[in-house]
Amino acid sequence: MDDRPNLSRSRLAFDQGELAYDFGPEHPMKPQRLIALMDLLKTSELWKPDDKQCQLPIRAATIEELKLIHSEVYITAVQLLSVPEEIDAFRNEIETETTHIIMRELAEQYGFGEGDTPALPGMHDVSALITGGTLVALSAVMGLPEGGTFDSEDERPLHVFHPAGGLHHAQAERASGFCVYNDVSVAIARLLEEREAKVLYIDFDAHHGDGVQRSFYDDPRVMTISLHETGRYLFPGTGDVLEVGDGLGRGYSANIPLEPFTEDDSYIEAMNSLLPPLVISFAPDVIISNHGCDTHAWDPLTHLELTLSGIRAQMRLAHQLAHSYCEGRWVAVGGGGYDAYRVVPRAWSMLWAEISDQTLPEHLPEEWVQRWRPLWLKEAELEEEVQVALGKAPGVASFPTTFLDRREDFPAQSRRTTITRSNSRTVAFLRQLLLPSTVRKAFPSTQRISPMAGIFDLLHIRGSQTPSRIKTIESPAGPLLLRDFCPPSLVERLVPDSGLHAFARLPEREHQLLLNLAKSPDCALALAHTPEGEIVAQVTLAPGDDWWDGFENVYEVTIEVSSNWRRMGIAHKILDFALELDALEDMILFAMGLSWHWDTDNLKISVHRYRELIARLFGSQSFEEFATTEPDISMEPGNILLVRVGKNVDQLVVKRFLDRLLSTPHLARW
Amino acid sequence: MIVSEIMITHLVTVTPDDSLSHAANLLRQHQFHHLPVVKPTHGLKPQGQQYTTHSSWPALEGLVTSHDIDLAATLGAENSHTNDQHPWQERRVAEVMNRSIMRVTPTTSVAAAAQMLVEQGLNCLPVVEYEEALNTEPGEQHDEHVFLVGLLTRSDLLIEFARTLGAFEPGMNLHIPLHTGNPTSLAKMLLLAAELHIKIESIIVAPPKKGVPHAATVRIGTINPAPLLVRLQQAGIPYSFADFQFEGGTHG
Numbered sequence: 001m002d003d004r005p006n007l008s009r010s011r012l013a014f015d016q017g018e019l020a021y022d023f024g025p026e027h028p029m030k031p032q033r034l035i036a037l038m039d040l041l042k043t044s045e046l047w048k049p050d051d052k053q054c055q056l057p058i059r060a061a062t063i064e065e066l067k068l069i070h071s072e073v074y075i076t077a078v079q080l081l082s083v084p085e086e087i088d089a090f091r092n093e094i095e096t097e098t099t100h101i102i103m104r105e106l107a108e109q110y111g112f113g114e115g116d117t118p119a120l121p122g123m124h125d126v127s128a129l130i131t132g133g134t135l136v137a138l139s140a141v142m143g144l145p146e147g148g149t150f151d152s153e154d155e156r157p158l159h160v161f162h163p164a165g166g167l168h169h170a171q172a173e174r175a176s177g178f179c180v181y182n183d184v185s186v187a188i189a190r191l192l193e194e195r196e197a198k199v200l201y202i203d204f205d206a207h208h209g210d211g212v213q214r215s216f217y218d219d220p221r222v223m224t225i226s227l228h229e230t231g232r233y234l235f236p237g238t239g240d241v242l243e244v245g246d247g248l249g250r251g252y253s254a255n256i257p258l259e260p261f262t263e264d265d266s267y268i269e270a271m272n273s274l275l276p277p278l279v280i281s282f283a284p285d286v287i288i289s290n291h292g293c294d295t296h297a298w299d300p301l302t303h304l305e306l307t308l309s310g311i312r313a314q315m316r317l318a319h320q321l322a323h324s325y326c327e328g329r330w331v332a333v334g335g336g337g338y339d340a341y342r343v344v345p346r347a348w349s350m351l352w353a354e355i356s357d358q359t360l361p362e363h364l365p366e367e368w369v370q371r372w373r374p375l376w377l378k379e380a381e382l383e384e385e386v387q388v389a390l391g392k393a394p395g396v397a398s399f400p401t402t403f404l405d406r407r408e409d410f411p412a413q414s415r416r417t418t419i420t421r422s423n424s425r426t427v428a429f430l431r432q433l434l435l436p437s438t439v440r441k442a443f444p445s446t447q448r449i450s451p452m453a454g455i456f457d458l459l460h461i462r463g464s465q466t467p468s469r470i471k472t473i474e475s476p477a478g479p480l481l482l483r484d485f486c487p488p489s490l491v492e493r494l495v496p497d498s499g500l501h502a503f504a505r506l507p508e509r510e511h512q513l514l515l516n517l518a519k520s521p522d523c524a525l526a527l528a529h530t531p532e533g534e535i536v537a538q539v540t541l542a543p544g545d546d547w548w549d550g551f552e553n554v555y556e557v558t559i560e561v562s563s564n565w566r567r568m569g570i571a572h573k574i575l576d577f578a579l580e581l582d583a584l585e586d587m588i589l590f591a592m593g594l595s596w597h598w599d600t601d602n603l604k605i606s607v608h609r610y611r612e613l614i615a616r617l618f619g620s621q622s623f624e625e626f627a628t629t630e631p632d633i634s635m636e637p638g639n640i641l642l643v644r645v646g647k648n649v650d651q652l653v654v655k656r657f658l659d660r661l662l663s664t665p666h667l668a669r670w
Numbered sequence: 671m672i673v674s675e676i677m678i679t680h681l682v683t684v685t686p687d688d689s690l691s692h693a694a695n696l697l698r699q700h701q702f703h704h705l706p707v708v709k710p711t712h713g714l715k716p717q718g719q720q721y722t723t724h725s726s727w728p729a730l731e732g733l734v735t736s737h738d739i740d741l742a743a744t745l746g747a748e749n750s751h752t753n754d755q756h757p758w759q760e761r762r763v764a765e766v767m768n769r770s771i772m773r774v775t776p777t778t779s780v781a782a783a784a785q786m787l788v789e790q791g792l793n794c795l796p797v798v799e800y801e802e803a804l805n806t807e808p809g810e811q812h813d814e815h816v817f818l819v820g821l822l823t824r825s826d827l828l829i830e831f832a833r834t835l836g837a838f839e840p841g842m843n844l845h846i847p848l849h850t851g852n853p854t855s856l857a858k859m860l861l862l863a864a865e866l867h868i869k870i871e872s873i874i875v876a877p878p879k880k881g882v883p884h885a886a887t888v889r890i891g892t893i894n895p896a897p898l899l900v901r902l903q904q905a906g907i908p909y910s911f912a913d914f915q916f917e918g919g920t921h922g
Binding site: 028113114115116169176177178207210229232233234235236237238259260261300301303338382385386388389390391392415 | 836837839840841842843844866867868869889891892893894895896899900902903911912913914915916
């Protein structure tokens with residue numbers, strides 16, 4: 001095992017008992033998919049059944065734990081429905097017919113029709129076991145006693161994969177979409193009961209993760225992000241972009257509905273332009289990701305049309321995000337995936353390889369293919385029929401021999417351009433809706449290239465300044481150095497003050513944000529730092545975002561002062577310093593005051609008082625307040641837009657700019 | 671569908687003698703735009719009272735909207751330096767409320783109420799019951815009491831619309847084109863759904879509109895549409911699902 005250094009910190013949670021989650025041979029969610037997965041893991045030697053170092057023993061969730069999410073009556077109903085009718089009738093000495101009717105009614109009431117989620121003998125036990133699996137996995141990663149004891153902290157698992165988990169449709173009082181108990185919700189609720197933590201749930205399943213979203217819809221400690229095929233047609237129908245959370249949890253639910261027939265490229269683009277900025281602005285302690293592989297083109301239930309390259313991009317991103325922002329704490333669960341032989345085993349073996357840092361072999365083991373291909377062959381004809389009925393191009397009727405898909409098996413969709421554009425619009429809208437503008441700038445969706453060499457030249461058209469000026473000012477708390485056009489190398493050497501967290505909520509992340517801004521060729525970053533190298537304030541100049549598209553000399557100014565350094569006049573000084581620009585009178589500058597970033601609690605003043613403070617601060621640089629329909633500003637009455645129009649700006653441009661201020665939001669949704 | 675099925679009966683009311691500042695506070699606190707004005711009753715009624723029994727229905731006086739109050743506030747501010755009128759906050763509800771002649775009863779059809787809201791440009795209708803006064807002398811002018819039993823707003827209608835579409839139940843949408851309005855294919859589809867134990871959340875068959883062919887939208891409560899779709903193809907029943915259109919025709 002020495003050649004795999006991190007393997008011992010990655011574990012697979014699987015119990016034979018979980019295979020009893022079986023709704024019958026006709027049902028799309030077959031336990032065979034897990035058997036085929038475990039077989040592939042063993043035959044490809046990615047996972048050794050006798051190596052305890054890569055296993056995590058699990059136990060069933062208790063009734064008390066289930067009650068954290070599910071109602072008591074529902075749990076009782078599931079238990080009643082789990083007992084075979086004959087036994088029940090015998091035990092209670094009532095007629096079988098009567099029991100049958102009662103049971104049918106009970107089943108209907110709690111979502112167990114005969115269709116998607118039929119009531120099955122023993123389903124309480126197996127559902128509780130699966131729920132317990134995810135609970136143990138999360139507890140182990142977070143260091144709770146439920147997760148087991150380990151010889152040393154170094155042996156505590158960092159990543160756990162629980163393939164049977166991810167029953168994300170189950171609701172508090174109802175079974176739905178093949179899901180009885182919501183394992184992820186219960187695991188998170190258990191963690192939050194034990195300690196304060198910020199939990200990020202990312203749902204890659206092709207269906208909206210409605211159950212988990214609903215469990216924490218008003219809870220700011222849990223952010224749920226779901227990427228899924230739009231609910232316009234597909235089950236469960238929810239997951240619209242405007243579902244962003246409620247009450248305190250507003251902004252902590254994110255939904256990325258994608259068009260049917262999206263395919264890899266558009267999917268990856270949407271994922272990459274939303275996930276990292278959402279994660280940095282939430283600053284989670286742990287990530288739980290649902291890797292439902294029903295996004296694959298061969299899946300018989302959905303139309304996202306991904307290949308395993310797209311699916312691997314999800315896993316890599318989740319892994320990378322866990323290491324960048326959560327010190328590696330990551331629990332992955334299975335979820336959906338209904339091509340039981342061709343897709344699920346390959347996708348989730350790939351996930352295990354990613355989790356345990358192993359290189360994936362190119363070819364599937366011959367032995368495994370021999371074993372499972374005949375099973376697929378039996379259903380191949382029906383599968384083709386289903387593909388046609390769903391409106392998909394009939395796939396290649398062959399069994400894969402490699403882990404990755406062959407490009408040529410997946411011809412381009414005919415409406416690719418339209419679909420890609422439609423998805424980009426959704427993403428643009430979501431970025432407006434969910435990301436603070438500073439975060440948006442630090443993670444540009446498209447790399448815009450300035451027409452000139454860089455922002456420095458743009459702002460110094462007369463070429464009179466030296467790069468990165470330094471100025472020393474005195475403050476009541478000691479001297480401060482002001483620097484403009486800070487290069488990344490400088491930002492790297494400095495550290496953020498503990499009170500610098502207005503945009504990314506934690507100083508370390510704010511530092512990351514500043515670094516990204518410094519690296520961006522389009523942004524100018526001015527900093528105030530102590531001689532010891534602590535950043536206490538920053539001013540950023542950046543081109544306006546999508547709303548201001550079409551203006552070349554319109555720049556947004558953002559300012560932030562550490563909460564420990566307020567009321568010392570630093571804001572005025574750094575703003576004055578940052579705006580000493582040659583090109584000042586040739587530019588239109590604007591600043592957006594968004595009340596949700598204001599630290600009104602700390603300053604103990606009202607939103608309206610804060611608004612006045614900001615107006616006065618920018619007023620000192622001849623900014624004036626303007627009314628606007630800009631979506632962020634118009635969202636709350638406390639928000640404010642301040643604009644400074646340079647004296648030399650062309651009157652036509654000014655007029656166009658003023659028109660833009662009051663234009664109808666042009667980010668049409670669809 | 672009739673009004674009583676969707677109206678709100680959990681009401682926050684004011685009396686004609688309440689001050690505008692009180693009304694404005696209620697509007698802000700509950701994020702409402704309308705407050706029914708009722709005749710004061712004996713004793714204090716808790717706010718947000720649910721009027722369930724006949725004897726507890728209050729008599730309707732009128733309706734006061736946030737718009738009425740805005741107007742009073744604006745005019746009050748403009749005239750503040752010239753006349754001796756009270757500041758707007760101290761004025762009475764009775765001064766600015768409207769008598770709200772447009773009303774519906776619990777048995778009015780929802781369609782009629784919707785039409786009324788749209789045609790009259792209203793956002794809210796009081797739902798009332800009429801009762802003839804017992805003490806009127808014969809020959810005297812016909813007198814009747816108007817009791818407030820509920821309120822119907824545009825939002826109630828929209829929520830009901832979404833609910834009717836099945837939006838609050840997990841499920842997926844399927845379109846069944848109806849050739850010249852013939853419901854046979856819809857009927858066949860429903861039979862297949864019943865056979866496959868698929869729950870129907872809602873069915874909408876709207877009259878054809880210009881450019882929109884006659885079709886039924888069926889919301890089915892399943893995550894797994896494949897078995898139904900395969901059967902539809904086998905039976906040659908046309909349908910569309912997720913931008914894909916199966917034109918029908920029989921094969922098999």
